[in-house]
Amino acid sequence: MSENVLTLDGVCKSYPGFDLRNVSLALPRGYIMGFVGPNGAGKTTTIRLIMDLARPDSGRITLLGQRMAANEIEVKQRIGYVPENHEFYSDMTVSWTAQFVGRQYPTWNETRFWELLHRYNVDPRKKIGALSKGTKAKLAMALALAHRPELLILDEPTSGLDPVVRRELLSDLVEFVADGDRSVLFSTHITSDLERVADYITFIVDGRVAASDEREAMLERARASNPTASIEDLLWTYAKGGH
């Protein structure tokens, strides 16, 4: 039943001064995985490897049952990717951007996009450069959701957002996976994001996966020794090198 939409198997990548070592994780279809770690732990590097924006030195990445390299365009069309820094043209308007992005996806749903835009209260006539950080994040989400991807990959989607927008975004993620066919991987260093919505959590510390499992199962184990253990406590323990 639980087919994985994303698996990483022993993925390694070396950069001068930074090593990603033996990263393995598996995200089953229909669920949300939080990818959490301190700043500089390797979250963005891992996501860039998943999106084929960099190549691993060794290890294997499977997306929607296939290797990205084998079928790049098709795989990318079935994925919604929101990088940490949204790369839009700042001189262009929101609606121009939507047309530009929409053309790349055969499953693009114009009606859905306008619904989301309306709900997020984003003015389509505004230029990208005039949008606040929160509004830009909402636009990026609307763009990613409007082509109904099977897998949504978000790099720090909540960082710098106010609590109201953050809650809205988390709510949209849960709604997104509600039909059981769609999955989300999102990285964050804000553990409270995960307390609510993450089904699975992968902790990454210093380029290595410290733990990857169902959130409830991890918390249950931690609570055997500390009855009030939270995700933040777990992250703290892993970051300090304890297990």
Add this chain to the structure above:
Amino acid sequence: MFHLANTAKFDMCHHTPPYLVIRVMQYAGDPLPSIRQLASQLIASVITTKRAYSELEAEGLIVTRAGLGTFVADLDPKTIMGLKKEVVMEHLEEGVRVARQLELVDEEINRLFRQALDGSEKRV
């Protein structure tokens, strides 16, 4: 009505989620939303919600009928009163725990409890 505003604090793994209990108490026999629908309504994870349902089912508060969905069990008034007390007691115990930690004497805790009772809006 159950209170969505309180759901942020729910730890469904450790305490039976009060909103569900309250719902169970008020709407005996009613159909419950699917796990994924409820998770979406509450902004909670699917697995957490699934666990909450299993717990409630194990306690006999809800029943799943194959192909039809999940329903609130038909409970007798005595069981319902017991559940209400259980939920309230959990909160009271938490208050007492904090008070003891702050080294308040029982007399003082009692006085605070009365004060809280008097201060809150009375219901009939």
